[in-house]
Amino acid sequence: MPNEKGPDHSRRKERSRQAILAATRALVAEEPYxxxxxxxIAARAGVGKQTIYRRWPSKSAVVFAAFLALSEGADGPGEGADGPAVALPDTGDLGADLRLVLRATAEEFADPAFDRLIRALTTEIANDAVLAAEYQEKLAQPLEEAKKARLRSAQAAGQLAADADLDLFLDLLYAPLFQRWLHRAGPLTADYADALVDAALRAFAP
Amino acid sequence: MPNEKGPDHSRRKERSRQAILAATRALVAEEPYxxxxxxxIAARAGVGKQTIYRRWPSKSAVVFAAFLALSEGADGPGEGADGPAVALPDTGDLGADLRLVLRATAEEFADPAFDRLIRALTTEIANDAVLAAEYQEKLAQPLEEAKKARLRSAQAAGQLAADADLDLFLDLLYAPLFQRWLHRAGPLTADYADALVDAALRAFAP
Amino acid sequence: MPNEKGPDHSRRKERSRQAILAATRALVAEEPYxxxxxxxIAARAGVGKQTIYRRWPSKSAVVFAAFLALSEGADGPGEGADGPAVALPDTGDLGADLRLVLRATAEEFADPAFDRLIRALTTEIANDAVLAAEYQEKLAQPLEEAKKARLRSAQAAGQLAADADLDLFLDLLYAPLFQRWLHRAGPLTADYADALVDAALRAFAP
Amino acid sequence: MPNEKGPDHSRRKERSRQAILAATRALVAEEPYxxxxxxxIAARAGVGKQTIYRRWPSKSAVVFAAFLALSEGADGPGEGADGPAVALPDTGDLGADLRLVLRATAEEFADPAFDRLIRALTTEIANDAVLAAEYQEKLAQPLEEAKKARLRSAQAAGQLAADADLDLFLDLLYAPLFQRWLHRAGPLTADYADALVDAALRAFAP
DNA sequence: CCATAAGCGAGACGGTACGTCACGTCTTAGA
DNA sequence: TCTAAGACGTGACGTACCGTCTCGCTTATGG
Structure with a gap:
């Protein structure tokens, strides 16, 4: 019982939806915002403008949806809603694992296409509380939860203080990287990533 | 010898300049961006559009200048370029001083007018590398320097590790607050501010 | 042998056809064109757009058909193609009969609903040669023929010149009324109708 | 004291105005309406759309203005408001003069460019009472007056009944031609023009 | 007396043009 | 000389309909 009213135009709908999101990603990645x-977007997707406005209320929402779809993987309809099960590496050495992840994050931001995409997303989110809430719910929180799972494992192994505030730990770890990137306040080097990991670990040592 | 060339139209110039910046601040503070x-802006300032474009190349630049003027105090022409000598409190108790400052910062962000202003500024900076550089030079670095002065005093008093990376310390302190505010990821409470101070101090304890 | 292929869905066809034409007339009569x-039209008729486009190539054609159906009376399919036998009154007094008819025509034009309908029709005809031809054949000529029958009777009675050009006579009679109405050049009074009749009769007196 | 408020941008204004009207005439004459x-129109005139909408409320109004400007000759600003003094030929032979004029009118309608232009104008006027009134005042009435001047001269010469209704005479003369053209009811031949003149003269013989 | 296929309502689609808004430039009158 | 006022060319906005298309349902026989 997938549809509740009206005929099921899902084939065309889905095709044009994917075309729009792909075109949006391509444009955001290669053009100044x-x-x-x-x-x-409509021209690139081979779609009428109305088809975009029928689904999303604003450009912000399209850009957000384009990014969201990217994070959801294949995101076909009827896919599992519990997400693609992001998980951080767990070699038993928290410091090493975090250094790996944070260095990778820093490198990601250095890719011009990804930079443009995430910068556009950040701009839209910063100026739209509704999008911000959706971002928290659909993207930020699941990711945080995956990271916290790794941290809990470290707590169990006695590598973090038992009463450590894991949300705060993650903020200490990621926010400086994010801010440095957003404000272009300095280079996103592996050294900087490592220094962040070390400082956070010191702050929440057992 | 206040003006260097031509007749003295500097009074009108300065008056319209101030009117434009004031109008910009007022609009940014009270309207959706x-x-x-x-x-x-031109209408509110009682000024022709051309008078704005004669001085600044884009709206971003005007918004930035409006914010810059705010930070520079009375900012009359010919004022001291070395700034208004921002300084952090120094009671001798670093933790208490930082808590005070960080709580004040958190409260500032809670003011809707200031929120809109700084959000506009952040948006413009995030998407314009030139503005970002100017922001770093004119606003961020002087402020960071003032903060680092206080930290050096703490280092001398043995309240911070002697080899602490002060830039990193400040990042740990401020970036999480900034990110939480920008993404509306949670409330900017005094408790959160205090927790940040405590964590940073732990990370760089002597 | 009413239908040539497939099952006979003529009842549904006819019902929707009538609904479309009625909706068109209603809309044209009550809304600005x-x-x-x-x-x-489709919404008002409770019909899909495709059902309209399946039968007529354009809105003009629908409007024309709606008007045509009106003139043909009940216009069920298979009706007599020779029309509903319009006929002008023939009291033996040509002047009196024409005054009656022309005054009635003038009054018809004064009805706002009819005004809108005929104005829409005129607009479509004026800009579409195909419709114009169909209009001449299906509506104008039969009516002209009925009028000419009355005129021939008058000729036989010696009330019109034996060699009078009856088409021209009708043009003199009706075109000024039509033009005055179309251009809103003046009121369509009974006096004006009478003056037209008198002038035409003088021009073609025996 | 040409302008009442604001600076006088009349040079640019006038240039763009002429460009718009010329482009409109060219397009109407050569394209289907x-x-x-x-x-x-904006593209052809090398003008922004807004410049059109700033001056006229709708396409109808532009088309009308384009036609009006054509009839007013050079129509520079500040020109004589009493018009270009249209006058009909007056050889003393009313019939001959009218035949000449009516034949010329018939030929004019046969020119495809003029046909398209006047058909567009007629369509717009037929569906807009405001334009219709302006048409009557600015175009129809001055022309009618010129024609009536010629008819009064004929009355004085005893070629028309002294008490003839000259408006009605003109309607008899021109309306049939107009209607035949508008409805494409028949060819606009010289014979038809002559027949109209003869009939009208018979109707209003002294 | 169903089975079936044509026709239907609904409405999404790729388009075109609409009429509006703000951009950044240009022109003018006047202080 | 420089300003305020504001018109200009440009180009994106978001909307309205166009005429086409695809759906799933209705419906009236013909097997």
């Missing part, structure tokens, strides 16, 4: 107009 | 147009 | 869209 | 869009 002010050139990413709804008209350009 | 997409309604802050150059035309609205 | 630019609001008469194919979508509005 | 549904392709004459405001965007096409």
């Amino acid at each position: 002010e050139k990413v107009t709804v008209e350009a | 997409e309604k802050v147009t150059v035309e609205a | 630019e609001k008469v869209t194919v979508e509005a | 549904e392709k004459v869009t405001v965007e096409a």
